[in-house]
Amino acid sequence: MPLTKQLTVAIIDSNPALGRKDCFKKDDPPDPRVSTVTPATISFFKDAGAWQYVQQHRHAYFDRMQVWDYTGLGYTRYNARDVDKEVLGCVVENKVLLRSLLSCLQNTDFQKTIYPSMLTSMTLSPSLSSMGVDGTSSGTTMPTCGGLAKLELNDGNSLYAKLVVGADGSKSRVRELAGFKTTGWKYSQNGVICTVEHAVENQCAWQRFLPxxxxxLLPIGDKFSNIVWTMDPKESSDCKSMSEDDFVNAVNHALDHGYGPHPQSQLFGGGNILSWFRPDVTSSSSECFEVPPKVVKLASERMAFPLSLRHANQYASRRVVLIGDAAHTVHPLAGQGVNLGFGDASALSRVIAESVAVGSDIGEVHLLKKYEADRKPANIAMMALLDGFQKAYSVDFGPLNVLRAAAFHGAQYISPLKRNIISYASGEQRLPLFS
Ligand SMILES: Cc1cc2nc3c(=O)[nH]c(=O)nc-3n(C[C@H](O)[C@H](O)[C@H](O)COP(=O)(O)OP(=O)(O)OC[C@H]3O[C@@H](n4cnc5c(N)ncnc54)[C@H](O)[C@@H]3O)c2cc1C
Structure with missing residues (x-):
C-alpha cells in the first residue's frame, strides 16, 4: 500500500523454498499441495500485484462445483452464473502461490530483507516510554531503541521490531513465545493429498461425502486434478502404501458408485420441483447429477496430514499479532484455510495503513485489537460451520441422513440460499444468511 511503503519489513521463514532463486517451468510436475483460492483472495492478490505471476504458471479457474454424499439422497450443483460471476474460484499449486508472492515482493519498491532461518526466541520490553518510536520509521531497527520486540534467529541474527506478525502456521512459535493460549481438538482423521491425471481435462470442482x-477432486489445469481425501488414520496409511493401480481404483470407486448409489434427482421432486414453481429458472438448480471424470493415473507422491481445529484465544497483544493458521486451523473440507489467512492479511494491512496515516505506533495494542475484532467473528463463524459439517458427516444414522439430504436439497433448490452460500464461500459475504 502506498501508505505503508516506508516501513521496513523482515521476512523470517525457515522454508528452504524462500532462499531458492531457481524458477520452475509450466510443464514441471504439479505440486501435490494446492489451494483453492476464492474470488476475494484473487482480488487481494491483484491489489498487491501478485496475481499476474500466478497467471504465468499452471492454475485452473472453475465455474462449477458438485457436492453429494454416499447415501444417494441428495446433491447440490453450484454454478458461477447463479451469482452472476464468471468463476467460483481458482485452484493453484502452493509452490505457485509462494513463488508469485516472492516475485511480487522482489519487484515491489520497499525495504525488505528475507531471512531464510528459524525464529528461536522473542522477548518484549515492558514499556514504550523511553524509546521514542514514532511509528512512521522502519518496522525493524537497531537495538538502540527500547520497548521493541527482540527476535533471535538460529543463524545468529537478532532483529528489533515494532510489530511481529506471526504467520508461522498451526504450530506457531510466535504464538507460543507470546504466551497466547489456544482452544481446539484433533480430528481422528487424516487428509491424504496427491495429484492425479485424467484422459480429458477436468473443469469442475467435485466433493463427495463418504462415511x-x-x-x-479439484481441477489444477492441463489434465491434472488434485485429491484431498479425508479418512481415518489407519485407512490413510493403507492408502499411502497400496499400489498405484489399487489407489487409482479406490479413488474412482470413491467418486462413483462406491459406498452407495448415485443421487436420484427425483427423490424430493428433484429437478422437477423447480420447474413447478419457477419454469423460467435456468440456473444450476436444473442441472443433473454428473459422475466426475475417471482418474487414469497417479501423478505425484501421496502425502497424509493429521487434521485438527485450533483457535488462538487472542490474536493480538502489544507488538505481536497472529494471522493465518497461527491464529486458526480449520478442517480442509471446504478449502477455506488459506483464504481465511489472506483475509487476515488484508484486514491487518488496512489497520497498519490507518495507523501510519495518523502517525501512531504500528505495534500499539489498541490498534491491533481493531484487527482482532474484525477477523475473529469471521474466522470463528467459518470454523464452526466446517466443524458442524465434519460432525454431521461422522454419523451414519437414518434420520440424520435424511436431514442432511434435506439440507442438500435446500442448498440446491432455494435460490437465495444457494446464492448466499456461494457468496460466503467466495469470501465476499461474512455469514451465510439470507440477505
Ligand atoms: C490436507 C490439507 C489440505 C488443504 N487444502 C486446502 C485448500 O484446498 N485450500 C485452502 O485454502 N487451504 C487448504 N488447507 C489449509 C492450508 O494449507 C493452510 O490454511 C495454509 O497453508 C496456512 O497458511 P499459513 O501461511 O498460515 O501457514 P503455513 O502454510 O503452515 O506456513 C507457515 C510458514 O511458517 C514457517 N515457520 C514455521 N515456524 C517457523 C519458525 N519458528 N521460524 C521461521 N519460520 C517458521 C514455515 O516454514 C512455513 O513456511 C489444507 C490443509 C491440509 C492439511
Whole structure:
C-alpha cells in the first residue's frame, strides 16, 4: 500500500523454498499441495500485484462445483452464473502461490530483507516510554531503541521490531513465545493429498461425502486434478502404501458408485420441483447429477496430514499479532484455510495503513485489537460451520441422513440460499444468511 511503503519489513521463514532463486517451468510436475483460492483472495492478490505471476504458471479457474454424499439422497450443483460471476474460484499449486508472492515482493519498491532461518526466541520490553518510536520509521531497527520486540534467529541474527506478525502456521512459535493460549481438538482423521491425471481435462470442482470423510477432486489445469481425501488414520496409511493401480481404483470407486448409489434427482421432486414453481429458472438448480471424470493415473507422491481445529484465544497483544493458521486451523473440507489467512492479511494491512496515516505506533495494542475484532467473528463463524459439517458427516444414522439430504436439497433448490452460500464461500459475504 502506498501508505505503508516506508516501513521496513523482515521476512523470517525457515522454508528452504524462500532462499531458492531457481524458477520452475509450466510443464514441471504439479505440486501435490494446492489451494483453492476464492474470488476475494484473487482480488487481494491483484491489489498487491501478485496475481499476474500466478497467471504465468499452471492454475485452473472453475465455474462449477458438485457436492453429494454416499447415501444417494441428495446433491447440490453450484454454478458461477447463479451469482452472476464468471468463476467460483481458482485452484493453484502452493509452490505457485509462494513463488508469485516472492516475485511480487522482489519487484515491489520497499525495504525488505528475507531471512531464510528459524525464529528461536522473542522477548518484549515492558514499556514504550523511553524509546521514542514514532511509528512512521522502519518496522525493524537497531537495538538502540527500547520497548521493541527482540527476535533471535538460529543463524545468529537478532532483529528489533515494532510489530511481529506471526504467520508461522498451526504450530506457531510466535504464538507460543507470546504466551497466547489456544482452544481446539484433533480430528481422528487424516487428509491424504496427491495429484492425479485424467484422459480429458477436468473443469469442475467435485466433493463427495463418504462415511469416513469427504473426498475432493479439484481441477489444477492441463489434465491434472488434485485429491484431498479425508479418512481415518489407519485407512490413510493403507492408502499411502497400496499400489498405484489399487489407489487409482479406490479413488474412482470413491467418486462413483462406491459406498452407495448415485443421487436420484427425483427423490424430493428433484429437478422437477423447480420447474413447478419457477419454469423460467435456468440456473444450476436444473442441472443433473454428473459422475466426475475417471482418474487414469497417479501423478505425484501421496502425502497424509493429521487434521485438527485450533483457535488462538487472542490474536493480538502489544507488538505481536497472529494471522493465518497461527491464529486458526480449520478442517480442509471446504478449502477455506488459506483464504481465511489472506483475509487476515488484508484486514491487518488496512489497520497498519490507518495507523501510519495518523502517525501512531504500528505495534500499539489498541490498534491491533481493531484487527482482532474484525477477523475473529469471521474466522470463528467459518470454523464452526466446517466443524458442524465434519460432525454431521461422522454419523451414519437414518434420520440424520435424511436431514442432511434435506439440507442438500435446500442448498440446491432455494435460490437465495444457494446464492448466499456461494457468496460466503467466495469470501465476499461474512455469514451465510439470507440477505
Ligand atoms: C490436507 C490439507 C489440505 C488443504 N487444502 C486446502 C485448500 O484446498 N485450500 C485452502 O485454502 N487451504 C487448504 N488447507 C489449509 C492450508 O494449507 C493452510 O490454511 C495454509 O497453508 C496456512 O497458511 P499459513 O501461511 O498460515 O501457514 P503455513 O502454510 O503452515 O506456513 C507457515 C510458514 O511458517 C514457517 N515457520 C514455521 N515456524 C517457523 C519458525 N519458528 N521460524 C521461521 N519460520 C517458521 C514455515 O516454514 C512455513 O513456511 C489444507 C490443509 C491440509 C492439511
Amino acid at each position: 469416513s470423510g469427504p473426498i475432493a
